Amino acid sequence: QQQVKQSPQSLIVQKGGISIINCAYENTAFDYFPWYQQFPGKGPALLIAIRPDVSEKKEGRFTISFNKSAKQFSLHIMDSQPGDSATYFCAATFSGNTPLVFGKGTRLSVIA
Amino acid sequence: GAGVSQTPSNKVTEKGKYVELRCDPISGHTALYWYRQSLGQGPEFLIYFQGTGAADDSGLPNDRFFAVRPEGSVSTLKIQRTERGDSAVYLCASSQPWESPEAFFGQGTRLTVV
Numbered sequence: 001q002q003q004v005k006q007s008p009q010s011l012i013v014q015k016g017g018i019s020i021i022n023c024a025y026e027n028t029a030f031d032y033f034p035w036y037q038q039f040p041g042k043g044p045a046l047l048i049a050i051r052p053d054v055s056e057k058k059e060g061r062f063t064i065s066f067n068k069s070a071k072q073f074s075l076h077i078m079d080s081q082p083g084d085s086a087t088y089f090c091a092a093t094f095s096g097n098t099p100l101v102f103g104k105g106t107r108l109s110v111i112a
Numbered sequence: 113g114a115g116v117s118q119t120p121s122n123k124v125t126e127k128g129k130y131v132e133l134r135c136d137p138i139s140g141h142t143a144l145y146w147y148r149q150s151l152g153q154g155p156e157f158l159i160y161f162q163g164t165g166a167a168d169d170s171g172l173p174n175d176r177f178f179a180v181r182p183e184g185s186v187s188t189l190k191i192q193r194t195e196r197g198d199s200a201v202y203l204c205a206s207s208q209p210w211e212s213p214e215a216f217f218g219q220g221t222r223l224t225v226v
Binding site: 032034036041042043044045046049089091095098099100101102103104105 | 215
């Protein structure tokens with residue numbers, strides 16, 4: 001049973017465009033939803049995270065939108081740059097001592 | 113150290129051999145996690161330590177996999193009788209859960225079983 005479903009699997013965006021990646025979760029007990037960015041040969045690095053008590057969180061060009069009733073959350077990358085080309089993973093967990101449950105990832109390519 | 117350190121970066125071993133993968137977490141982090149990442153997939157949970165004890169080992173695929181953290185800092189993931197299907201990137205992460213749920217990952221160990 002896949003607890004976090006992520007789409008699309010891959011995404012090509014023009015430089016300056018908006019990249020949108022979506023995730024859906026099943027366990028309503030999850031209360032922490034991070035997005036990780038991973039470059040080839042590197043470990044995942046935290047990009048931005050949200051808790052379900054807010055519907056949106058913005059950090060620079062990165063925004064998480066959260067819909068608790070639909071059990072969905074999405075990552076928006078504004079003004080996408082070639083340096084944003086990487087694999088993005090959504091994840092979910094219970095705050096405290098529990099491991100992250102990851103989506104399968106989205107490979108983003110930003111082309112000039 | 114400044115970040116989570118994993119050694120070796122790459123490991124090639126023959127089928128049937130025993131391997132050990134090491135993780136050195138961020139100093140002071142009490143929680144340590146092992147994940148396995150297959151090509152084109154997200155990280156999958158293997159085992160989680162809080163201090164020296166394994167709080168959750170439900171992700172270990174079988175009894176060939178074992179992990180220890182004897183002094184509550186460095187951890188070693190041990191794989192016996194390796195199989196070709198064990199080939200993957202093994203990621204370690206650490207956190208200080210009572211302060212923040214943010215997990216910091218190492219660069220991983222790429223294991224190839226030939």
